[in-house]
Amino acid sequence: MFLLVLSLLVSGSQASHFLGTMMTYYPVETQTNGSVSVILRYKQNFVECSQSVTWNCEGNCGSWTRMLPLTKVEEVSGEWCQTEGVITHQLPNNTGFQTKLDGGLWIDNILNRIVYWRAVAAVELRNRSDIGKPNTSPQTTILPALRVPVNCPRTINLLAFDPDGDEVKCRYGNAADSECNPCNPPPVLNVSSSCSLTFSSSVSNTSSELRYAVQLVVEDFPRQTITLTETGGSQEVKTTSDAISKIPLQFALKVIPEVPSCAEGSYVARFLPPTPDNRAQKFIQVNKVLEINIRAEATHSTVTGLLFSGPHNVSKSSPGSGSFTLSWTPTAAESGQSHPICFVVETSYNYNTYHSELRCVAVTVGNYYVVALRGRISTSLSLENDYDALVKQIKDELTRRGLHTGMNVRLHRMG
Known part of the structure; x- marks a missing residue:
């Protein structure tokens, strides 16, 4: 009976249902004996909310505790569901480790021939000479699928920021990193090191949805040469050309039939005030309510909803046509951390669903002060x-x- 059940589980894991993942990490504290705690926050994107897969740890993994079982963030029924989980690792020392997610299969009809999924996060926890504490990974998030009309060039400016002040760079995964196999970037999408994606298609029209798997790696680079020190005293130098850590960012790009006009505000929604600018920064104290107010309009289509990616306990409401509010009350567990929230507005026309541009904000949680200073600090x-x-x-x-x-x-x- 056990063998039969195991066989059914393996068979079920091969269904075509994966739409990407992402992971970030935050060191919590370093004890006097050199042990370290680190929080891993991750999102998984599948067709159904009930589907999931386990991250595997390699190296100095220590003991771990599941702080948050996979909990739904956002869902488009029958298309995708994003869930979030939180794991804490207690490590005997500050030697880093890797955690990996792999299996199969991506959703059907992926044109860049990605079949099996693989995502790797490299967790670096050695003490940094510049800030005197362990490294924190870049922070980012993304919706499981972004929809772009085939005839409309578009730039997708991803939110990728670093709490340590490091320079953040994006690239496609490659086989040498073991992040993907095979590694075929979407031919319609170019990625810049500054984490902007440029979409342009040579196809003038399509009657069906074209799907691509986007498998990115996000890395942090120090702004000056630093030294990483292990608990035992050994050291490694990192220059501005050396990545400190890396995290995966994977999602599906869906290229849909052409739209009559690419102009924002016509068929594809245009954001209006008080919608925050992309990559805006917000600050909120623990147990206080953060509200992100969003407005959008489209003159030739119908605004049908808002989709977002962020912490699992963000809620959304719609106080009026084309108006939306995202609300989040961070707890003490998020104090001292920064969390990204990204969103798009959906419109509908002639049985097609369109996404607005992607907008994201970075939310820093904890006690903070705004200091007004009289006079200026002169500098060259x-x-x-x-x-x-x-x-x-x-x-x-x-x-x-x-x-x-x-x-x-x-x-x-x-x-």
Whole structure:
């Protein structure tokens, strides 16, 4: 009987139902004995909410606890369901590890011939010389499927930010990393290192949906040469050309029949104020309600809904036609962390469903202060080329003016 049940489980795992995944991590604390705790947050995208697969850990895995069983984030009935899970690893030392998700199969009719899925996250937890603590991975998220009309070029600006202030870069996975097998990027989609995806198709029209598997790797690079130190004292130098960690970001691109006009606000929804700008940053305290208000319009189609990807306990409502609100109340478990929330607005015309541009915000949780300073801090340094030196100069000046020496300083260009 056991063998029969096992056979049925293996057979069921081969169904064509996968639409991608992603994982990020946050170190929690380092004990005096050198042990480390790390939180892994991951999303899985399948056709049905009941479908799932287990991440496998390789290396210094320690003991782990499932803090959140897979819980639904968002669903389009019959097309996809995104779930989120949280695992905490307690490690005997700060040597990193890899965690891997693999199996089969991607959804049917993937044109770039991706069949089996594989996603790898490299968790780096050695102590960094620049910040004096373990590394945190880049943070990002994505919907399980994005829909683009075949005749409309589009740029998809992914949200990819790093809580440590590192430079974040995106690329397609390759066989040398064991992130995919085979590794065939979608021929209609180019990825830049700055995490922008450019869609352009040589096909002028299609009567059916064209599907592609998008398998990206997101990595963080230090802005200056740093040293990583293990619990036992051994060290490794990382230059600005060396990735510190890597996380997977995978989803499906669905190219749909042409739309009469590519202009935003015609058939594809256009965002209106007070919708936040893409890659905007928001701050919220624990147990306080964050509301993201979204408005969109389309003159020749019908606005039918909002889809999002974010923490599992985000809720959405629609107070009026073309108006939506995403609400989230972070708990103490999210304190000190940053969480991405991404969304699109759907419209419908002539039995086709269209997605607006993808917009994302980064939400930082915890106690924070907005400090107003009289006067200016004069500097010849630039934000682009001298980020770390500029942060240190500003921090030193703020300390001189009486702020706590242990404060964190982040710089963001306005406008």
